[in-house]
Amino acid sequence: MKPFKFDFIILPVFGLLLVLAFWHAIAGKKIAITNATGAIVEEKRVGLIPALPNVIETWQSSRPYLVEPFAKRGEMDQGILRFTWYSLILVAKGYALALLIGTPVGFLLGLSPTFAKMFDPLIQILRPVSPLAWLPLGLVLFLGAGKEAGTWGALFTIAICSMWPTVLNTAVGVRAVPQDYLNVGRVLKLSPWKTLTKILLPATLPYMFTGFRLSLGIAWLVIVAAEMLTGRPGVGGFLWQEYNSLIYEHIILSILTIGLVGFVLDRLMGLVERRFKTA
């Protein structure tokens, strides 16, 4: 198709409408069966997937959470942005932990062939493990923390799951530092610390930020699993609770929120990444 004016906004909106229409078509609808006098005998849901709330129901049910995004009506009944905020704080902590551990480990892997040979197989084995598998281990590890065990377990899970892209990208970046730059360091007789800060770190930065960006995506992915299993207030916890309370509209609300926030986070990280492009 030929590009036209505002196609960058019209086409995505059109795509969105198509998907909404499809969703509405397969979703269920509440109908009331009346008797001859007009009194309601029975209410039931009909449609291809009767239990799936349709677009209008979802909107109506989500309205209080959207129009008062920061309201706090109860522990598990809060505005959607307030829930998002809780989740973001937890993610930020876990992600910070992942970067603090992942970056140095990545440098070690990149710098020392011995270290890489020792730990590379282990990393390749641990990397594909699902957050759902790590969380119980996290809870066990922090059993001693009592009430806080859930928080620490969630942090542990986020950190260990989102660490790998940072570790691997940093390692690749360190190995990819051009020999020319290192030769400059050798001719100048830079100390190891100066070689690290003046040459290795700046040369690796673009790779590191690619890792950071991927890690952030994973950290946000893990939050739902972590909150579901620990029952913490947050978008993921809210999702799971509303599933158990049979308010299916809020599942969709949560999914859309998680997706949007993830998108925004990735874009923000992309901006930061572009700022730090060196070479």
Next chain:
Amino acid sequence: MPFLELTNVSKNFGANSVLAGVSLTLERGEFVAIVGYSGSGKTTLISLIAGLTLPDSGTVRLNGREITAPGPDRGVVFQNYSLLPWLTVAENIALAVAQVFPNYTPAQTAEHVARFIAMVSLTPHAAKLPRQLSGGQRQRVSVARALAMDPQILLLDEPLSALDALTRAVLQAEIAQIWERDHKTVVLITNDVDEALLLADRIIPLTPGPGATLGESVAVTLARPRDRKALNHDPEFKRLRAHITTQLLGYSARRQSTVTRNLILPDILPEDLDAPRVTRRPLRPHELKQLQVASSE
């Protein structure tokens, strides 16, 4: 005692002998050019003097002391500039200056850096990043960085080979000018005989590898400062140029004679586009060879 002395230096990479039995002596203040084909081990030779690689046998001595590691007493100008792309021109040079003169105050360092940027006439570009500079300007920064370390010897590894001919001529003149000022000891690696004749006191051809070694050195007795335009008509210049070129070409003739396998050149007659298209399976290489054999019989 000679200033720089290479005795019977050999270097192999795996089973390949790159340099074999290289011996070279340099006096202080001498400008020596080593001329050779690309791939003949010139960069390896510079790396050995710089200490970036160590010889497999033989020794490299500077001022009587054996070279075992790189150091700022040997300023290297790399073929590909090797500037750190995240530092500005001034920062690139300042990094070197801070390393060699650790006792300088920040003001002294800045002054020192500014002096050497001015020497290569890049003062307006001091705050720019290397990627904002042209190739010639980058190489100037690289020269300024090497000079700012006040090295005992300057190693130039084909510094101008990546530049266009005009920029090259300008930078050659600049290098000659800078050398006139303080007569540093210089080893220039180049594949350009004219460049060597314009700059050097002595030219040493490097025989092509594998197992490259230095040929007979030729003293360049042309008076300085050498003017490129005048030189073109100088009989001595012509004689030296012919002499060195013949020597190098002689090596190349010998090198060519070592080719044992005859190469079959591909048949590159253009396709006749007017001819009607026949959809036919393209021939496999071995079928082509059979065709050739058949047609040559």
